[in-house]
Amino acid sequence: MSATEKIYFYPVWLRIWHGFNALGIIALIFTGISMQSSIESAQVVGFNMVVNIHNIAGVGVTLSYFVYFIGNMITPNGKYYIIKPQGFLKKPMIYIIVMYMAVPIVIITGIALLFPEIIIEKVYTFSGVFVTAILHSSMGFFISIFLVIHIYIASIGKSPLENFKSIINGWHHVH
Amino acid sequence: MNPYYILDTVAMTAGVHKQFDCTDCHSSEYGSYPHLANLKLEPLSTCLDCHGGDESFAKYQFERIDEEFKKSVHYKEYGDNFSCSKCHSQHTYKATARTSDNVLEIVDYSNKMCLSCHNDMKKFKMVSGHDNPKLVQVHDWLPNQELHFQHVRCIECHTEVLDSLMVSHDILSKDKALRKCVECHSANSRLKASLYKYQNLQKRAENGDLNTVLANESYIIGTHQSPILKLASIVIFLLTLVGIVIHSVFRILKKK
Secondary structure, three states: OOOOOEEEOOOHHHHHHHHHHHHHHHHHHHHHHHHHOHHHHOOOOOHHHHHHHHHHHHHHHHHHHHHHHHHHHHOHHHHHHOOOOOOOOOOHHHHHHHHHHHHHHHHHHHHHHHOHHHOOOEEOOEEHHHHHHHHHHHHHHHHHHHHHHHHHHHOOOOOOOHHHHHHHHOEEEOO | OOHHHOOOHHHHHHOOOOOOOHHHHOOHHHHOOOOOHHHHHOOOOOHHHHHOOOHHHHHHOHHHHHHHHHHOHHHHHHHHHOOHHHOOOOOOOOOHHHHOOOHHHHHHHHHHHHHHHHOOHHHHHHHHOOOOOOHHHHOOOOOOHHHHHHHOOHHHHHEOOOOOOOOOOOEOOHHHOOOOHHHOOOOOOHHHHOHHHOOOOOOOOOOOOHHHHHOOOOOOOOOOOOHHHHHHHHHHHHHHHHHHHHHHHHHHHHHO
Protein backbone atom coordinates (compact mmCIF):
# COMPACT_ATOMS: atom_id res chain seq x y z
CA MET A 1 0.00 0.00 0.00
CA SER A 2 1.27 3.45 -0.79
CA ALA A 3 1.89 5.92 1.98
CA THR A 4 -0.70 8.33 0.65
CA GLU A 5 -3.60 5.91 0.50
CA LYS A 6 -6.58 6.87 2.61
CA ILE A 7 -9.38 4.73 3.91
CA TYR A 8 -12.68 5.85 5.42
CA PHE A 9 -11.97 4.62 8.91
CA TYR A 10 -14.35 6.34 11.35
CA PRO A 11 -18.08 6.25 10.46
CA VAL A 12 -20.18 9.36 11.07
CA TRP A 13 -22.04 7.95 14.09
CA LEU A 14 -18.74 7.13 15.76
CA ARG A 15 -17.30 10.59 15.15
CA ILE A 16 -20.41 12.36 16.44
CA TRP A 17 -20.46 10.06 19.44
CA HIS A 18 -16.76 10.65 20.06
CA GLY A 19 -17.12 14.44 19.90
CA PHE A 20 -20.15 14.48 22.19
CA ASN A 21 -18.50 12.10 24.61
CA ALA A 22 -15.27 14.11 24.60
CA LEU A 23 -17.04 17.37 25.46
CA GLY A 24 -19.07 15.63 28.16
CA ILE A 25 -16.08 13.96 29.76
CA ILE A 26 -13.97 17.12 29.70
CA ALA A 27 -16.84 18.99 31.37
CA LEU A 28 -17.12 16.20 33.95
CA ILE A 29 -13.41 16.21 34.74
CA PHE A 30 -13.21 19.97 35.21
CA THR A 31 -16.39 20.22 37.25
CA GLY A 32 -15.39 17.10 39.19
CA ILE A 33 -12.04 18.57 40.19
CA SER A 34 -13.74 21.84 40.97
CA MET A 35 -16.25 20.16 43.29
CA GLN A 36 -13.46 18.38 45.13
CA SER A 37 -11.90 21.73 45.96
CA SER A 38 -15.19 23.55 46.25
CA ILE A 39 -14.15 26.56 48.31
CA GLU A 40 -11.46 27.64 45.85
CA SER A 41 -13.65 27.24 42.79
CA ALA A 42 -16.66 28.94 44.32
CA GLN A 43 -15.25 32.29 43.30
CA VAL A 44 -15.08 31.47 39.58
CA VAL A 45 -18.33 29.60 38.90
CA GLY A 46 -20.78 29.05 41.71
CA PHE A 47 -20.63 25.66 43.41
CA ASN A 48 -24.31 25.02 42.69
CA MET A 49 -23.74 25.79 39.00
CA VAL A 50 -20.74 23.43 38.92
CA VAL A 51 -22.85 20.67 40.49
CA ASN A 52 -25.60 21.27 37.93
CA ILE A 53 -23.16 21.12 35.00
CA HIS A 54 -21.64 17.93 36.42
CA ASN A 55 -25.06 16.32 36.80
CA ILE A 56 -26.24 17.29 33.32
CA ALA A 57 -22.96 16.24 31.66
CA GLY A 58 -23.09 12.99 33.65
CA VAL A 59 -26.56 12.16 32.35
CA GLY A 60 -25.43 13.10 28.82
CA VAL A 61 -22.35 10.87 28.95
CA THR A 62 -24.44 8.03 30.41
CA LEU A 63 -26.86 8.23 27.47
CA SER A 64 -23.92 8.46 25.09
CA TYR A 65 -22.44 5.34 26.68
CA PHE A 66 -25.54 3.39 25.71
CA VAL A 67 -25.28 4.72 22.16
CA TYR A 68 -21.68 3.53 22.11
CA PHE A 69 -22.60 0.17 23.57
CA ILE A 70 -25.39 -0.43 21.06
CA GLY A 71 -23.23 0.99 18.25
CA ASN A 72 -20.53 -1.53 19.08
CA MET A 73 -23.03 -4.37 18.99
CA ILE A 74 -24.63 -3.51 15.66
CA THR A 75 -21.59 -2.20 13.78
CA PRO A 76 -18.14 -3.69 13.15
CA ASN A 77 -16.56 -1.15 15.53
CA GLY A 78 -17.08 -3.54 18.43
CA LYS A 79 -14.34 -5.85 17.20
CA TYR A 80 -11.72 -3.48 18.62
CA TYR A 81 -13.09 -4.15 22.06
CA ILE A 82 -13.17 -7.93 22.01
CA ILE A 83 -10.52 -9.48 24.18
CA LYS A 84 -8.33 -11.90 22.25
CA PRO A 85 -6.03 -14.29 24.08
CA GLN A 86 -3.03 -13.15 22.05
CA GLY A 87 -1.79 -9.63 22.55
CA PHE A 88 -3.69 -9.48 25.83
CA LEU A 89 -1.48 -6.76 27.27
CA LYS A 90 -1.23 -4.61 24.18
CA LYS A 91 -2.55 -1.10 23.88
CA PRO A 92 -6.29 -1.75 23.31
CA MET A 93 -6.47 -3.43 26.71
CA ILE A 94 -6.54 -0.07 28.48
CA TYR A 95 -9.44 0.96 26.24
CA ILE A 96 -11.35 -2.18 27.16
CA ILE A 97 -10.75 -1.61 30.87
CA VAL A 98 -11.81 2.00 30.66
CA MET A 99 -14.89 1.52 28.48
CA TYR A 100 -16.20 -1.72 30.00
CA MET A 101 -15.09 -1.30 33.60
CA ALA A 102 -14.20 2.24 34.67
CA VAL A 103 -16.98 4.01 32.77
CA PRO A 104 -19.76 1.63 33.93
CA ILE A 105 -18.55 1.96 37.55
CA VAL A 106 -18.51 5.75 37.25
CA ILE A 107 -22.01 5.69 35.74
CA ILE A 108 -23.46 3.40 38.39
CA THR A 109 -21.85 5.22 41.32
CA GLY A 110 -22.76 8.55 39.70
CA ILE A 111 -26.43 7.61 39.50
CA ALA A 112 -26.22 6.44 43.12
CA LEU A 113 -24.75 9.78 44.22
CA LEU A 114 -27.48 11.57 42.30
CA PHE A 115 -30.03 9.65 44.37
CA PRO A 116 -28.14 9.10 47.65
CA GLU A 117 -31.25 7.71 49.35
CA ILE A 118 -30.80 4.49 47.36
CA ILE A 119 -27.26 3.90 48.63
CA ILE A 120 -26.77 1.09 51.15
CA GLU A 121 -26.29 2.61 54.60
CA LYS A 122 -23.28 0.52 55.57
CA VAL A 123 -20.76 -1.64 53.76
CA TYR A 124 -19.18 -3.58 56.63
CA THR A 125 -18.02 -0.77 58.88
CA PHE A 126 -17.82 1.83 56.13
CA SER A 127 -20.41 4.37 55.19
CA GLY A 128 -22.09 3.40 51.92
CA VAL A 129 -21.97 6.98 50.68
CA PHE A 130 -18.26 7.13 51.44
CA VAL A 131 -17.49 3.92 49.53
CA THR A 132 -19.63 5.07 46.60
CA ALA A 133 -18.02 8.50 46.52
CA ILE A 134 -14.49 7.11 46.73
CA LEU A 135 -15.21 4.62 43.93
CA HIS A 136 -16.74 7.37 41.84
CA SER A 137 -13.89 9.83 42.26
CA SER A 138 -11.10 7.26 41.95
CA MET A 139 -12.60 5.82 38.76
CA GLY A 140 -13.18 9.36 37.52
CA PHE A 141 -9.55 10.07 38.24
CA PHE A 142 -8.51 6.91 36.39
CA ILE A 143 -10.54 8.05 33.37
CA SER A 144 -8.84 11.48 33.54
CA ILE A 145 -5.43 9.83 33.46
CA PHE A 146 -6.65 7.68 30.58
CA LEU A 147 -7.69 10.84 28.73
CA VAL A 148 -4.20 12.31 29.06
CA ILE A 149 -2.62 9.09 27.76
CA HIS A 150 -5.30 8.77 25.07
CA ILE A 151 -4.56 12.26 23.73
CA TYR A 152 -0.83 11.61 23.84
CA ILE A 153 -1.12 8.26 22.04
CA ALA A 154 -3.27 9.97 19.41
CA SER A 155 -0.33 12.25 18.65
CA ILE A 156 1.78 9.24 17.67
CA GLY A 157 0.95 9.10 13.99
CA LYS A 158 2.59 9.98 10.75
CA SER A 159 2.52 13.52 12.01
CA PRO A 160 1.39 14.52 15.51
CA LEU A 161 -1.87 16.02 14.20
CA GLU A 162 -2.84 13.27 11.78
CA ASN A 163 -5.01 11.20 14.09
CA PHE A 164 -6.80 14.29 15.34
CA LYS A 165 -7.75 15.14 11.75
CA SER A 166 -8.95 11.57 11.18
CA ILE A 167 -11.38 11.58 14.08
CA ILE A 168 -12.90 14.77 12.66
CA ASN A 169 -13.10 13.96 8.94
CA GLY A 170 -13.17 10.15 9.19
CA TRP A 171 -10.34 9.49 6.72
CA HIS A 172 -7.24 7.70 7.87
CA HIS A 173 -3.88 7.31 6.14
CA VAL A 174 -2.78 3.74 5.70
CA HIS A 175 0.93 3.23 5.91
CA MET B 1 -56.23 11.39 85.51
CA ASN B 2 -54.70 13.70 82.96
CA PRO B 3 -52.02 11.62 81.21
CA TYR B 4 -49.94 14.74 80.52
CA TYR B 5 -49.38 15.17 84.24
CA ILE B 6 -47.71 11.81 84.61
CA LEU B 7 -44.01 11.66 84.15
CA ASP B 8 -42.36 8.98 82.01
CA THR B 9 -40.38 7.36 84.80
CA VAL B 10 -38.40 5.13 82.46
CA ALA B 11 -37.21 8.17 80.50
CA MET B 12 -36.47 9.94 83.76
CA THR B 13 -34.19 7.17 85.00
CA ALA B 14 -32.28 7.35 81.71
CA GLY B 15 -31.89 11.13 81.94
CA VAL B 16 -29.17 13.28 83.45
CA HIS B 17 -31.13 14.00 86.65
CA LYS B 18 -31.98 10.41 87.41
CA GLN B 19 -30.41 10.48 90.86
CA PHE B 20 -32.81 13.12 92.18
CA ASP B 21 -36.01 12.65 94.06
CA CYS B 22 -39.00 14.69 92.92
CA THR B 23 -38.88 16.72 96.13
CA ASP B 24 -35.23 17.65 95.60
CA CYS B 25 -36.52 20.21 93.11
CA HIS B 26 -40.22 20.34 93.88
CA SER B 27 -42.01 21.31 97.07
CA SER B 28 -41.94 18.75 99.87
CA GLU B 29 -45.74 18.88 99.74
CA TYR B 30 -45.51 16.71 96.66
CA GLY B 31 -44.85 13.91 99.16
CA SER B 32 -48.58 13.47 99.61
CA TYR B 33 -50.97 12.32 96.94
CA PRO B 34 -53.16 13.57 95.32
CA HIS B 35 -51.08 16.74 95.04
CA LEU B 36 -52.60 20.10 95.76
CA ALA B 37 -53.55 21.95 92.58
CA ASN B 38 -51.80 25.17 93.60
CA LEU B 39 -48.48 23.35 93.81
CA LYS B 40 -48.33 23.72 90.03
CA LEU B 41 -47.67 27.41 90.66
CA GLU B 42 -44.70 26.85 92.97
CA PRO B 43 -41.54 28.79 92.03
CA LEU B 44 -38.88 26.45 90.71
CA SER B 45 -35.13 26.77 90.41
CA THR B 46 -33.68 27.60 87.03
CA CYS B 47 -30.89 25.52 85.53
CA LEU B 48 -28.28 28.13 86.39
CA ASP B 49 -29.37 28.18 90.02
CA CYS B 50 -27.71 24.80 90.37
CA HIS B 51 -25.34 24.65 87.43
CA GLY B 52 -24.07 28.25 87.32
CA GLY B 53 -20.76 29.16 88.94
CA ASP B 54 -20.05 25.63 90.09
CA GLU B 55 -16.63 24.15 89.42
CA SER B 56 -17.99 20.64 89.06
CA PHE B 57 -20.10 21.75 86.08
CA ALA B 58 -17.42 23.97 84.56
CA LYS B 59 -16.85 21.69 81.60
CA TYR B 60 -20.44 22.13 80.51
CA GLN B 61 -19.94 25.92 80.25
CA PHE B 62 -23.43 26.77 81.46
CA GLU B 63 -22.61 30.48 81.80
CA ARG B 64 -21.37 30.69 78.23
CA ILE B 65 -24.39 28.79 76.99
CA ASP B 66 -26.55 31.33 78.79
CA GLU B 67 -24.59 34.17 77.20
CA GLU B 68 -25.02 32.68 73.73
CA PHE B 69 -28.67 31.88 74.33
CA LYS B 70 -29.32 35.52 75.24
CA LYS B 71 -28.30 36.45 71.67
CA SER B 72 -30.62 33.89 70.15
CA VAL B 73 -33.91 34.55 68.41
CA HIS B 74 -35.71 32.56 71.11
CA TYR B 75 -34.55 34.92 73.84
CA LYS B 76 -35.08 38.04 71.77
CA GLU B 77 -38.68 37.09 71.10
CA TYR B 78 -39.73 35.62 74.42
CA GLY B 79 -37.16 36.76 76.98
CA ASP B 80 -36.92 34.80 80.20
CA ASN B 81 -40.17 33.00 79.42
CA PHE B 82 -38.16 30.90 77.03
CA SER B 83 -36.45 28.76 79.63
CA CYS B 84 -33.83 26.05 79.02
CA SER B 85 -36.50 23.46 79.66
CA LYS B 86 -38.48 24.57 76.60
CA CYS B 87 -35.96 22.48 74.64
CA HIS B 88 -34.14 20.45 77.29
CA SER B 89 -36.63 18.58 79.40
CA GLN B 90 -35.18 18.64 82.90
CA HIS B 91 -36.90 15.33 83.61
CA THR B 92 -35.65 13.27 80.71
CA TYR B 93 -32.76 15.13 79.05
CA LYS B 94 -29.79 13.06 77.93
CA ALA B 95 -26.45 14.62 76.92
CA THR B 96 -26.42 12.62 73.70
CA ALA B 97 -23.80 14.75 71.95
CA ARG B 98 -21.38 13.93 74.77
CA THR B 99 -22.16 10.28 75.20
CA SER B 100 -23.30 8.80 71.89
CA ASP B 101 -20.85 7.35 69.40
CA ASN B 102 -23.42 7.44 66.63
CA VAL B 103 -23.85 10.55 64.51
CA LEU B 104 -27.39 9.62 63.50
CA GLU B 105 -28.45 9.25 67.12
CA ILE B 106 -27.00 12.65 68.04
CA VAL B 107 -28.75 14.21 65.04
CA ASP B 108 -32.05 12.55 65.80
CA TYR B 109 -32.02 13.54 69.46
CA SER B 110 -31.06 17.11 68.70
CA ASN B 111 -33.57 17.61 65.90
CA LYS B 112 -36.41 16.21 67.96
CA MET B 113 -35.85 19.05 70.43
CA CYS B 114 -36.47 21.60 67.65
CA LEU B 115 -39.25 19.63 66.04
CA SER B 116 -41.19 19.17 69.28
CA CYS B 117 -42.38 22.75 68.68
CA HIS B 118 -41.46 23.54 65.09
CA ASN B 119 -43.26 20.50 63.77
CA ASP B 120 -46.20 20.74 66.13
CA MET B 121 -48.87 23.14 64.88
CA LYS B 122 -50.69 23.58 68.19
CA LYS B 123 -47.66 23.93 70.39
CA PHE B 124 -45.96 26.33 67.99
CA LYS B 125 -49.00 28.58 67.77
CA MET B 126 -49.51 28.52 71.49
CA VAL B 127 -46.03 29.91 72.11
CA SER B 128 -45.55 32.14 69.08
CA GLY B 129 -49.10 33.26 68.37
CA HIS B 130 -48.78 32.67 64.66
CA ASP B 131 -48.98 29.75 62.29
CA ASN B 132 -46.09 27.36 62.02
CA PRO B 133 -44.21 27.68 58.72
CA LYS B 134 -44.34 24.34 56.96
CA LEU B 135 -40.88 22.86 57.31
CA VAL B 136 -40.89 20.73 54.18
CA GLN B 137 -41.93 23.66 51.98
CA VAL B 138 -39.56 26.12 53.66
CA HIS B 139 -36.67 23.73 53.01
CA ASP B 140 -37.77 22.97 49.47
CA TRP B 141 -34.56 24.44 48.05
CA LEU B 142 -32.46 21.87 49.90
CA PRO B 143 -31.59 18.86 47.70
CA ASN B 144 -32.23 15.46 49.28
CA GLN B 145 -34.08 17.11 52.11
CA GLU B 146 -34.91 13.94 53.97
CA LEU B 147 -31.29 12.76 54.02
CA HIS B 148 -30.13 16.15 55.24
CA PHE B 149 -32.67 16.06 58.06
CA GLN B 150 -31.47 12.61 59.11
CA HIS B 151 -27.76 13.31 58.88
CA VAL B 152 -27.29 16.87 60.11
CA ARG B 153 -28.85 18.84 62.91
CA CYS B 154 -31.09 21.86 62.40
CA ILE B 155 -28.56 23.87 64.43
CA GLU B 156 -25.83 23.20 61.85
CA CYS B 157 -27.39 25.88 59.64
CA HIS B 158 -29.50 27.76 62.16
CA THR B 159 -26.84 28.78 64.69
CA GLU B 160 -23.65 30.73 64.77
CA VAL B 161 -21.11 27.90 64.98
CA LEU B 162 -18.57 28.38 67.74
CA ASP B 163 -15.56 26.15 67.93
CA SER B 164 -15.20 26.69 71.65
CA LEU B 165 -18.70 25.62 72.61
CA MET B 166 -20.00 22.06 72.46
CA VAL B 167 -23.37 23.05 71.04
CA SER B 168 -23.97 26.54 69.80
CA HIS B 169 -27.01 28.11 71.47
CA ASP B 170 -27.20 31.28 69.44
CA ILE B 171 -30.17 30.21 67.32
CA LEU B 172 -30.37 32.66 64.43
CA SER B 173 -33.46 34.17 62.89
CA LYS B 174 -34.49 32.40 59.71
CA ASP B 175 -33.15 35.09 57.37
CA LYS B 176 -29.66 34.44 58.74
CA ALA B 177 -29.81 30.67 58.28
CA LEU B 178 -27.11 29.12 56.15
CA ARG B 179 -28.01 28.40 52.54
CA LYS B 180 -24.59 27.73 51.05
CA CYS B 181 -23.80 24.14 50.07
CA VAL B 182 -20.02 24.68 50.15
CA GLU B 183 -20.06 25.62 53.80
CA CYS B 184 -20.40 21.90 54.54
CA HIS B 185 -19.52 20.26 51.23
CA SER B 186 -15.93 21.42 51.19
CA ALA B 187 -12.50 20.58 52.50
CA ASN B 188 -12.85 22.72 55.61
CA SER B 189 -16.44 21.82 56.21
CA ARG B 190 -18.39 23.70 58.83
CA LEU B 191 -19.47 20.34 60.22
CA LYS B 192 -15.94 19.71 61.44
CA ALA B 193 -16.40 22.57 63.87
CA SER B 194 -19.81 21.39 64.97
CA LEU B 195 -21.33 17.96 64.59
CA TYR B 196 -18.12 16.09 63.82
CA LYS B 197 -15.92 17.67 66.45
CA TYR B 198 -17.14 15.51 69.30
CA GLN B 199 -14.42 13.34 70.74
CA ASN B 200 -16.83 10.52 71.40
CA LEU B 201 -17.18 10.21 67.63
CA GLN B 202 -14.32 8.93 65.59
CA LYS B 203 -11.73 11.55 64.98
CA ARG B 204 -11.64 12.95 61.50
CA ALA B 205 -8.45 14.94 61.63
CA GLU B 206 -7.19 16.39 58.36
CA ASN B 207 -4.06 14.24 58.56
CA GLY B 208 -5.66 11.19 60.08
CA ASP B 209 -4.57 7.86 58.69
CA LEU B 210 -6.55 5.97 56.07
CA ASN B 211 -8.26 3.68 58.56
CA THR B 212 -9.93 6.40 60.52
CA VAL B 213 -11.04 7.99 57.28
CA LEU B 214 -12.35 4.71 55.88
CA ALA B 215 -14.20 3.79 59.04
CA ASN B 216 -15.86 7.14 59.31
CA GLU B 217 -19.58 7.06 58.91
CA SER B 218 -19.96 10.78 58.67
CA TYR B 219 -18.62 11.34 55.18
CA ILE B 220 -19.82 14.42 53.34
CA ILE B 221 -19.99 14.21 49.56
CA GLY B 222 -17.59 16.44 47.71
CA THR B 223 -14.78 16.92 50.16
CA HIS B 224 -11.14 15.96 50.37
CA GLN B 225 -11.27 13.69 53.32
CA SER B 226 -8.66 11.22 52.37
CA PRO B 227 -5.30 13.01 52.20
CA ILE B 228 -3.61 9.75 51.16
CA LEU B 229 -5.81 9.40 48.09
CA LYS B 230 -5.30 13.07 47.29
CA LEU B 231 -1.54 12.64 47.45
CA ALA B 232 -1.70 9.42 45.43
CA SER B 233 -3.71 11.14 42.71
CA ILE B 234 -1.18 13.97 42.42
CA VAL B 235 1.73 11.48 42.27
CA ILE B 236 0.03 9.32 39.62
CA PHE B 237 -0.80 12.39 37.55
CA LEU B 238 2.79 13.65 37.71
CA LEU B 239 4.17 10.20 36.86
CA THR B 240 1.91 10.10 33.80
CA LEU B 241 3.25 13.46 32.68
CA VAL B 242 6.84 12.35 33.30
CA GLY B 243 6.19 9.17 31.29
CA ILE B 244 4.82 11.21 28.41
CA VAL B 245 7.77 13.60 28.47
CA ILE B 246 10.29 10.72 28.47
CA HIS B 247 8.43 8.99 25.64
CA SER B 248 8.34 12.24 23.63
CA VAL B 249 12.07 12.75 24.09
CA PHE B 250 12.76 9.28 22.69
CA ARG B 251 10.38 9.91 19.79
CA ILE B 252 12.22 13.10 18.90
CA LEU B 253 15.62 11.42 19.29
CA LYS B 254 14.50 8.52 17.10
CA LYS B 255 13.32 10.84 14.34
CA LYS B 256 16.70 12.58 14.09
